Amino acid sequence: MEVTKKILELNAFDMNAAAGLSPEVVTLIGRRRATFGPTSMLFYEKPLNLVRGEGVWLHDADGTRYLDAYNNVPSVGHCHPRIVEAVARQMGTLNTHTRYLYSNVYTYAERLLGTMPATVSNIVFTCTGSESADFALRVARAVTGGTGFIVTDNAYHGNTSAVTEISPSSASAEPRPPYVFVVPAPDTYREISEAVGRRLARDVRTAIAKMNAIGIRFAGFIADSIFSSDGVFPGEPGFLRETLEAVHAAGGVYIADEVQPGFGRTGEKMWGFDRHGLVPDMVVMGKPMGNGFPMGGVAIKPDLLKTFGETSGYFNTFGGNPVAAAAGLAVLDVLKDEGLQQNSFETGAYLRSEIRIAGSEGGCIGDVRGAGLYIGVDIVKDTQTHEPDRDTAEKIVNGMRDRNILIGIAGGHGNVLKIRPPLCFNREHADIFLNGLRGALADAS
Ligand SMILES: Cc1ncc(COP(=O)(O)O)c(C=O)c1O
Structure with a gap:
């Protein structure tokens, strides 16, 4: 078994891996480091510089739009x-x-x-x-x-x-x-x-x-x-x-x-x-x-x-x-x-069943579970032994980020994809998500 990952280490940006990031992002990371010190973590290999949110969408300083399938604080939608x-x-x-x-x-x-x-x-x-x-x-x-x-x-x-x-x-x-x-x-x-x-x-x-x-x-x-x-x-x-x-x-x-x-x-x-x-x-x-x-x-x-x-x-x-x-x-x-609980029920069920289908083509998805729009996808080395695969989970999360879709990681082994979008996430968003997931799975395998 792998070493248990502590919660702040999951999907965390490595402060020493700034090569390849835009000068603006590097400057912001430097300012953060200088003022916040070592205890606060950033997400993703390439951290996000977000400036605006709307519904299930987040926009960065370069004008790129991200599908947010991670944030449960703006639960009824960003900036409702x-x-x-x-x-x-x-x-x-x-x-x-x-x-x-x-x-x-x-x-x-x-x-x-x-x-x-x-x-x-x-x-x-x-x-x-x-x-x-x-x-x-x-x-x-x-x-x-x-x-x-x-x-x-x-x-x-x-x-x-x-x-x-x-x-x-x-x-x-x-x-x-x-x-x-x-x-x-x-x-x-x-x-x-x-x-x-x-x-x-x-x-x-x-x-x-x-x-x-x-x-x-x-x-x-x-x-x-x-x-x-x-x-x-x-x-x-x-x-x-x-x-x-x-x-x-x-x-x-x-x-x-x-x-x-x-x-x-x-x-x-x-x-x-x-x-x-x-x-x-x-x-x-x-x-x-x-x-x-x-x-x-x-x-x-x-x-x-x-x-x-x-x-x-x-x-x-x-x-x-x-x-x-x-x-x-x-x-x-x-x-x-807006009937968001019902939407959560229906869109969540759709997303889980489609993720299962996407997983049946790949091989690293051991389990897809959840209730409503709270979904965990267990990434494993072997679907027989259920051995957790943290590295592949991290690759998928960053592969999704590269496709402008945001998810996270959970679990003691750092191998469970955490999918938890705002509750206004609908079928159209789910299809964009699934398209990205298929690509990220293919790249990670
Ligand atoms: C299950 C659970 N309880 C409590 C908390 C603490 O909430 P807060 O960060 O608002 O203090 C969190 C935060 O992530 C949580 O996930």
């Missing part, structure tokens, strides 16, 4: 006019911190909670997915009196100190603290797909027993409901239920991280956990929530928030400000008015 208008109008009317009354924030809270299970009826607003996950960990610890968390082995939940500790895909998560336990992600390709739910629940029970044996009390389990950084494993609907039962039986809380699959992306349901028929204790939200306006939140069962509130308050200067609420409301409106 209705979001832009709502944000600009509210910004020109009022924006201040969150300790005054604003009716549009409550309208947003009510609308958003209306998409959740009835028992998940409170919300705390933040600005990012990391802050949301961080808050969820605090609540889990406060209500259980425990400190122990269980996560999948290549999970990513964000960048605060506490959240980094439970994000094994982050290089700085090592060495792992004694209260963080990992279980293998539900790799529906390399293990028996139908048994994956049972296996995961069993591993969670074992991890709880192990932490109890060393005197650590279980606080909770947190999982991205589509296991994106683990390699995109939506799995069969329902397979997570047994794990939820195991978590509750041990007195822990179940936290559904919806930063990736939430807001209609899976096509089947508004939320990834809902595909599994689960009622989580907390729902962590971020990225697509404001279509680019930075906002996040935690939907939570009121009794948990009540217990937390007995000893703590929570104040977030920008979380749930009036502009965020305007953006969030506009996103919900556009999702509904």
